[in-house]
Amino acid sequence: MKAEPESRFENGIDVRFSIDDLRAREKPEGWDGIRAYAARNHMRNMNAGDKAFFYHSNCKEPGIAGVMEIVKEFSEDKSARRPGTPYYDPQSSKDNIRWSLVHVEFRKKFAVPIGLKELRELGKPGGPLENMMMLKQGRLSVSRVSAEEWKALNEIADEKAKEAGLKHEMTKLVK
DNA sequence: GCCAACGTTGGC
DNA sequence: GCCAACGTTGGC
Numbered sequence: 001m002k003a004e005p006e007s008r009f010e011n012g013i014d015v016r017f018s019i020d021d022l023r024a025r026e027k028p029e030g031w032d033g034i035r036a037y038a039a040r041n042h043m044r045n046m047n048a049g050d051k052a053f054f055y056h057s058n059c060k061e062p063g064i065a066g067v068m069e070i071v072k073e074f075s076e077d078k079s080a081r082r083p084g085t086p087y088y089d090p091q092s093s094k095d096n097i098r099w100s101l102v103h104v105e106f107r108k109k110f111a112v113p114i115g116l117k118e119l120r121e122l123g124k125p126g127g128p129l130e131n132m133m134m135l136k137q138g139r140l141s142v143s144r145v146s147a148e149e150w151k152a153l154n155e156i157a158d159e160k161a162k163e164a165g166l167k168h169e170m171t172k173l174v175k
Numbered sequence: 176g177c178c179a180a181c182g183t184t185g186g187c
Numbered sequence: 188g189c190c191a192a193c194g195t196t197g198g199c
Contacts, residue, residue: 002185035183036194058185116186139184139193 001031001104002057002141005065010086019054019065019109024173028071028103031142032079033087035099039142043102044074052104053145053153055134056113063115064153066168072103110157111166118156128152 005018015033022029034040046052050070056062077099079085080092092098123129129152133143145153161168 004185038194062186137193138186141184 001052002055004058005056006059011084013086015086018056022054022068022104023106023109025106028105030101030103032077032101034077034101034141035087035089036140039140040100042142042144044100046070046073046102048073051107061113061115063113063119064110065113066109067107068104069107070102071105074100074102077101106172109169111161111168112164114153114157114160
């Protein structure tokens with residue numbers, strides 16, 4: 001699941017959301033603003049307890065930043081009904097709900113992120129990510145990760161942390 | 176239901 | 188800021 005970690009203003013509102021922002025949240029975060037049907041449908045298929053990678057996009061160093069958990073299954077994305085805000089969709093109404101979100105919670109920030117370049121290397125023919133949806137449909141902001149891909153990526157993240165002599169950050173930020 | 180035009184995403 | 192890739196819209 002992708003979000004933009006660097007500030008960008010739309011209708012005067014900053015759409016930035018990084019893994020550190022999620023880490024600082026004290027309540028489950030609604031993953032709002034998804035406006036592509038394929039991405040929405042992936043969220044509708046998620047179950048509470050599922051895990052997801054937090055991907056930093058449209059930034060200096062795009063890549064997987066960590067792990068979160070789906071803590072609440074899909075419900076209406078009400079940001080579609082707020083005129084003047086970045087995710088407003090005039091075609092969405094109370095009687096015709098087009099967009100959904102799931103609620104997520106922070107679980108882990110990788111000590112060393114897995115960059116897009118590395119993901120592409122792993123996605124070459126014969127590599128562990130050769131079928132990864134995110135690499136095939138680069139513009140989809142929510143895509144599926146297979147069990148094998150999930151395992152491989154977590155192992156790679158653990159290895160990178162070890163090499164760097166660092167530990168993943170596993171706890172919420174406390175103010 | 177096809178498909179051209181248009182809009183958006185996101186890496187660079 | 189450019190622009191390729193691709194999703195969405197709407198005319199027919």
